[in-house]
Amino acid sequence: MLITEILARNARMYPRQTALVERDPAAGKRTEITWEQFHQRANRLSQALLARGIEKDDRVVQLMTNCLDWLPIYFGILATGAWAVPLNFRFTAETIERCVATSKAKALIFGPEFVRQIAAVKDRLDRYVGHYIFAGPENLCPEYAETYHRLIRAYHPEAPQVPLDLNDEAALYFTSGTTGTPKAVLLTHRNLESACYVENNHHRITHADNFLCIPPLYHTGAKMHWFGNLLVGARAVILKGIEPGWIMEAISEEKVTIVWLLVPWALDILLAIERGELQLENYQLDRWRLMHIGAQPVPPSLVRQWLKVFPTHGYDTNYGLTEATGPGCIHLGMENLHKVGSIGRPGFDWEYKIVDQNLAPVTKGQAGELAVRGPGVMKEYYGNPEETARTLVDGWLMTGDIAREDGDGFIWLVDRKKDIIITGGENIFPVEIEDFLQAHPAIQDVAVIGLPSLRLGEIPAAIVQPKPGRDLRKDDIMAFCKQLPRYKRPRKVFFDQVPRNPTGKIEKPLLRKKYSGRPESFKS
Numbered sequence: 330m331l332i333t334e335i336l337a338r339n340a341r342m343y344p345r346q347t348a349l350v351e352r353d354p355a356a357g358k359r360t361e362i363t364w365e366q367f368h369q370r371a372n373r374l375s376q377a378l379l380a381r382g383i384e385k386d387d388r389v390v391q392l393m394t395n396c397l398d399w400l401p402i403y404f405g406i407l408a409t410g411a412w413a414v415p416l417n418f419r420f421t422a423e424t425i426e427r428c429v430a431t432s433k434a435k436a437l438i439f440g441p442e443f444v445r446q447i448a449a450v451k452d453r454l455d456r457y458v459g460h461y462i463f464a465g466p467e468n469l470c471p472e473y474a475e476t477y478h479r480l481i482r483a484y485h486p487e488a489p490q491v492p493l494d495l496n497d498e499a500a501l502y503f504t505s506g507t508t509g510t511p512k513a514v515l516l517t518h519r520n521l522e523s524a525c526y527v528e529n530n531h532h533r534i535t536h537a538d539n540f541l542c543i544p545p546l547y548h549t550g551a552k553m554h555w556f557g558n559l560l561v562g563a564r565a566v567i568l569k570g571i572e573p574g575w576i577m578e579a580i581s582e583e584k585v586t587i588v589w590l591l592v593p594w595a596l597d598i599l600l601a602i603e604r605g606e607l608q609l610e611n612y613q614l615d616r617w618r619l620m621h622i623g624a625q626p627v628p629p630s631l632v633r634q635w636l637k638v639f640p641t642h643g644y645d646t647n648y649g650l651t652e653a654t655g656p657g658c659i660h661l662g663m664e665n666l667h668k669v670g671s672i673g674r675p676g677f678d679w680e681y682k683i684v685d686q687n688l689a690p691v692t693k694g695q696a697g698e699l700a701v702r703g704p705g706v707m708k709e710y711y712g713n714p715e716e717t718a719r720t721l722v723d724g725w726l727m728t729g730d731i732a733r734e735d736g737d738g739f740i741w742l743v744d745r746k747k748d749i750i751i752t753g754g755e756n757i758f759p760v761e762i763e764d765f766l767q768a769h770p771a772i773q774d775v776a777v778i779g780l781p782s783l784r785l786g787e788i789p790a791a792i793v794q795p796k797p798g799r800d801l802r803k804d805d806i807m808a809f810c811k812q813l814p815r816y817k818r819p820r821k822v823f824f825d826q827v828p829r830n831p832t833g834k835i836e837k838p839l840l841r842k843k844y845s846g847r848p849e850s851f852k853s
Contacts, residue, residue, distance in 0.1 A: 331493055332521050332559065333371075333408050339562040340368035343536075350566045350583060351397035354575040360397055364562060367401055369486035374405030374477070376484035378436060381460050385410030385491060388432040388501065390458075391547070392416045392425065392447075393440040395567050398464055398477065399546045400555075402438055407518075410491045411435075413500045415547035417511075419831060420503075422446040424511065426453055431513050431712060432501050433457050438477065441465035495519040501711055502549055502651050513711040520654040521556070523678065523704035524549075527657040528557030530677040531645065532587060532619060539616075540565040541585045543576065543594065545831045550623055550647075553655030554589050573601040581612035587619045589647075591833030592627060595620070596773060599634055600796060609638075619663065623647030623656045628767035629670035636666070648672040648742065652726055654705035659740055670764070671739040672732070679703035681740065683732055688722065696743050699732040700725040731758065748837060750779035750787045757789055757817055759837075766791060769809050771799040774827040776835045777819065780845055791819035792840055794827045 330338075339348070344365035351360050362370070383389060389406045391413060393399055406413040414432045416425060425446055429437065430453075437458045439447060447454065447461075451473070461474035470476045499518045503511040528534070534557040542565055544551035558565050566583045568575065571594050579585060590598075601607040620635065620642050627646050636644060643663040649656035659681065661673035675681050682690055683697040691697035706726045709717045720727050731743040743758045750757040759777035766775045774794040779787035795801040803822045810818040823844055828836040 330522060331495065331518050332525065332556070333404055333488075333493070335525065335559055336364075336368050336371065336404055337488060339364040339559070343562045346562070347564045348562075349397055349400065350564065351569065352566060352575075352579050352583070353569045354572070354578070355570055362397060362401075367404075368488075370398070370401035370481055371404035371408060372486045372488050373481035373484045374402060375408035375489045375491075376487075377480045378406065378409050378411065378460075379489055379491075380484070381436070383409050383411050383436055383460075386498065387411040387436075388414050388434040390414045390416060390429055390432065390434040390437045390439075392418065392437065392443050393464055393547075394418050394442055395542070395546050395569055396440070396464075397567065399567070400552075402464065402477070403546075403552075406438075407499055408489055408491065410493055410497070412498055412515075414502075415500070416503060417547055417831065418442065418545060420446075420511075422449040426450040428503050428511070428513075429454050429457055431503075436460040436462065438462040438464055439474075441469050444469070444471055447471075493518060495522060498708065504651050512713060512716060514651045515708045515711040516654055517708055520705050520707065524553040524654045524657070525556040525560040527677045527679075527705065528554055529560045531647075531657055531660050531662070532557055532621065533663075534558055534561055534563060534587070536561045536563050538563045538586045539584060541568060541576070541579055541583070541588045542566065543568050543571060544589065544591060544833075548831070549651050549655030550649070551589070553649075553657070554623075554647075571597070573598045573607055577607060577609075577612050577614075580614060580617055584613075584616045586616050587621075588617065589621055589623070591829075592622060592631065593774065593829055593833060595622060595631060595635060599631070599638060600773065602638060604797075617642065619643040619645065621645035621647055623649065627670075628764050630764070630768040632669045644669075646672055648740075650726070650728060652707045652720065652728075653701060653703070654707070658701040658703055658705060658726075659699075665739070668737070668739050670741065671735070672742045674739060675701070676703070679705070682725070683734055683740075693734050693736070696731050696733045699728045699730045699740065699742075701728060702726065748778075750777075750789050752779070752782070752787050752789065752816060759789070762789060762791070762813070762817055762819065765813060766793070766806070766809070769806075771795055771801045771805070773797075776827045776837065776840055778837055778840050778844065780821065780841070782820075788820040789817065790821035790823065790844060792823045792825050792827055792844070794825065 348364040348367045463470040463474040464477040467476045495518045500516045502514045540558045646661040647656035648659040657676040658679045659672045681701045702725050762777045773796040776792045780790045782788045
């Protein structure tokens, strides 16, 4: 079933029930819409776009931070048969321009946060974009744009009569670009539908559940986790802000049952509890049944500490890629806490293999590249046939991640192929060292990168972010690392913030650029 049809069904079955809640703690605001209102807003926008000449297979860029209008706008675009093109809200003006040019977007819907970036490149965007729609306060709307809220008031709420098929192209997602220039991932309506069933199956979501959405909706992870709620008409809360207190208040006051966190946010919550800044007895958390994490490697020490603090929670690790329509092609499973640290087994309707450089299956226990196959595999990298041919091989998606399978059939993520450090002919996997260092009681976050070495080719370096108020020196790190084989121990240590993108991934290209050739930082 098309996800636009799922929305229409929810509007029929649960017209007066709450679909989405937006909480903006910084502004002291809470707003909500029903399933009927959600559906009508999407329809009104699609009618407006069609009236402006947007047709099936055109492209509409969506450049917005999380808000109550984000999902109705996304569904409104899809209902026209055009491709939705959500963009990372951290993209620079130049990257926005490049994405618009790649997609050849005919319309751009944007929030007030992006007026400056668009103004900087608008003359070049105009080569493609014929319609600018401003999703913000009417008094802030640039003169070249129409306002979204005025626009949807002018059109009727009936669904447009545009024939759509599950095999039709639906959306163009640009990868986060942590290993280079963002690539354009083309997804079909079938891909989007499959994500609903995968997420709903993995986390046993019912109509009574309530999902707290904090990560950015432009990313497949956040949206595709919410798709599990969409499938059964369950409500969701969009939280603007990542402060631990705001998260706990939202869970308590909205009676949230499922929370998807990124590693930094889970760490921040545990630290706030450890420091006494959060008192759990001040919150009603009895309905909270599941916390799950994805989008980046999850330190096992974090999960173990979480389950000590929240012993009644279910837990799941989600593994996925934009190219696999988000999370779930591999997942741990709530029943497999004895395998914390593993990314798990193939997800619902997915299969996998681990192969060597010649694409031959490796022996169980050996490391190789993880390949997955299932209904969520992208159609292609749009406009990039060479990269598509390298990534899609006989229906298999080559993930670029190095993994191994244990004797029980669980998959363990070793590292990104591009992040492997080769020192003196030995392969070092940064994630392994990061997981080890994350267990140090004074370390809040850590990243391990390879730096050039004339003698060894590369050497491992650790960027360490201490917990607030904790005294940590290089000697402490080196003493702790004596438990590692000598060749795996960091040769350099830098004390600094660990940069992560909005989906929680460590920005290693930035770190390699910053620290190549830089002397170590010492704490005296």
